[in-house]
Amino acid sequence: MKKVEVVAAIIYFENKILCVQRAKNKLPYISEKFEFPGGKIEKGETKKDALKRELLEELNVEANIKSLFLTVVHQYPDFELTMHSFICEVASKDITLHEHISQEWLSLTELRKLDWAAADIPIVDKLVMNG
Numbered sequence: 152m153k154k155v156e157v158v159a160a161i162i163y164f165e166n167k168i169l170c171v172q173r174a175k176n177k178l179p180y181i182s183e184k185f186e187f188p189g190g191k192i193e194k195g196e197t198k199k200d201a202l203k204r205e206l207l208e209e210l211n212v213e214a215n216i217k218s219l220f221l222t223v224v225h226q227y228p229d230f231e232l233t234m235h236s237f238i239c240e241v242a243s244k245d246i247t248l249h250e251h252i253s254q255e256w257l258s259l260t261e262l263r264k265l266d267w268a269a270a271d272i273p274i275v276d277k278l279v280m281n282g
């Protein structure tokens with residue numbers, strides 16, 4: 152089974168978290184799902200380097216990456232995903248979506264209302280539980 156390793160950012164501004172929606176995709180289980188911005192780690196990059204690069208590419212934002220929050224291993228029908236999520240902060244809500252089709256800034260109590268990619272559910276659950 153194909154293995155994919157990604158980094159993802161839980162970006163806080165004040166008490167809100169940035170949630171972004173993927174575009175339509177041939178894989179129905181990720182198509183138009185909400186996720187945390189990020190992407191694949193390239194050769195020679197550290198996880199934090201990869202996340203900084205992805206956030207610039209996807210959102211045109213410089214984030215302060217604070218700490219590893221949770222690593223999730225999720226088996227999708229077509230690949231096994233390992234996703235490392237990091238707590239990050241930004242100085243303003245001023246972002247530009249280059250790949251995603253919508254954004255929401257939500258408080259912890261609102262996070263569960265979105266249709267998340269399945270691999271993100273353990274991250275959302277831990278965020279909500281930690282309060």
Ligand SMILES: Nc1nc2c([nH]c(=O)n2[C@@H]2O[C@H](COP(=O)(O)OP(=O)(O)OP(=O)(O)O)[C@@H](O)[C@H]2O)c(=O)[nH]1
Pocket residue numbers: 155157158159181185186187188189190191232234268269270271
């Ligand atoms: N960045 C990110 N990817 C996630 C999350 N949840 C989740 O299942 N994924 C999956 O992780 C995989 C890799 O993410 P990606 O953003 O690099 O995927 P991509 O296919 O657009 O990248 P590519 O164009 O380089 O192939 C995708 O299949 C994506 O659906 C998440 O919260 N953030």
